[in-house]
Amino acid sequence: MKVIESITGMKQARWGLSGPVGLVPTMGYLHEGHISLVRRAKKENPSVVVSIFVNPTQFGPKEDFKKYPRDLPRDLALLEQAGTDVVFIPPDAEMYPSDYNTWVDMEKITGRLEGAARPGHFRGVATVCNKLFNIVEPAKAYFGQKDAQQVLVIQKMVKELNMNLEIVVCPIIREPDGLAMSSRNTYLKPDERQAATVLYRSLQLAQKLYDDGERDAGKIRRQMTALIQKEPLAHIEYISIADAANLEEQDKIVTPALVSMVVKIGLPRLLDNIILK
């Protein structure tokens, strides 16, 4: 496994890789969710590149960029074990030189949900993915369904800028008690960790109500809210039931619909979602 720490080095190494390349872009502090993407990439491509880059431009000024968890030695061991060919760790100063000012931006879809809560977040995400795709030139890039809106934004960017790769979306990987894996789960104290199971329980409730025939999004949202509010450590930021393609909120559910939520428990904003099909 090669570890490459410059853009020029990555572009050179790219030509030494055999066949189409699968790319897994990450911010490091890897968990089983990331590794499931690497395994899928490995299965579908002769060569796999994993990038580790805590992208400063997708964090707001008051967000956790500086204290975002990092553990490079552990990440490298996990990636070696998963059969990664190249780990690409670009320096901030190469990705964003001091006079940097080219941005990929979108309207509408980036203004909703996470985009509304984190202004500029998706501009940073789209820009860094655009750059990584140009540097690595993958045939496929792998993203987790956990960041559902991110997936939609990147798919739309690839389509609309006519980029030459396919975005592969992989299922959410959960802890045994249902909590969606996330690098930010490390922020949770033991009682908060226990409380955090309420997200998935509320999504399961939504699925059950839907399966039983409920089509009123407002009613489902209210029952989810009531369930979560029983958990004193949980603070709902939003619960959304929206068109899974354009994220427009629905009153009456038309599938596929994305049920997504952010609940703050202690420090971290926890995200989770399911798709009603």
Next chain:
Amino acid sequence: MKVIESITGMKQARWGLSGPVGLVPTMGYLHEGHISLVRRAKKENPSVVVSIFVNPTQFGPKEDFKKYPRDLPRDLALLEQAGTDVVFIPPDAEMYPSDYNTWVDMEKITGRLEGAARPGHFRGVATVCNKLFNIVEPAKAYFGQKDAQQVLVIQKMVKELNMNLEIVVCPIIREPDGLAMSSRNTYLKPDERQAATVLYRSLQLAQKLYDDGERDAGKIRRQMTALIQKEPLAHIEYISIADAANLEEQDKIVTPALVSMVVKIGLPRLLDNIILK
């Protein structure tokens, strides 16, 4: 010479082209300036693609998108003669489907000169070039120095988004009396056409003053202004003497400096520039 009128068709044809590809993006209504780009591309690449696309997103709502001059049969004859391999003419509806909203945008450099005069213009230019580069995947793309700021914007985009091509800048091609060739010159009535020579004459004056040792940008600008004001049909929009790399206006000239101007004569805004080295 193949003429291709769909994005899918172009992506397919791309793989049939031998070796690195040179791309000349145009808005059609070709003149010797464009053809000089095609010849240079032909000299430097085994295959040459010329795109013809009057890009709606780089025109303001009150600008000349609808009446921008078009003459496809003539364009095709000129391109065939110049040895073009593929002419790519994408339809508006494929380039910008109705729900399109991905934009490449820049700060600072796009807010000055033409960017100040035409808000959103360079967002449209950067976005369409980004798309064309992804569709055609050229090793080199050719642009004329006449649109000096456009060249800077595109070079900056390619560098900052880590795109895999080189931007080749070719000299301004002029009529025998010095007028820079432009598709919009067709808007000029005979007396206006005569008056239009004042742009290049004023640039030659700037060059002469500089050669004679003048380094005060304000003085040079004032003498250029005085010369142009002798021409009653000419209306100066701006005369700029700026750092050729970042377009910051200069008081004292430090080379390379871009002397650029827009003068309105009758209908069209005429652009011209020289670089003081």
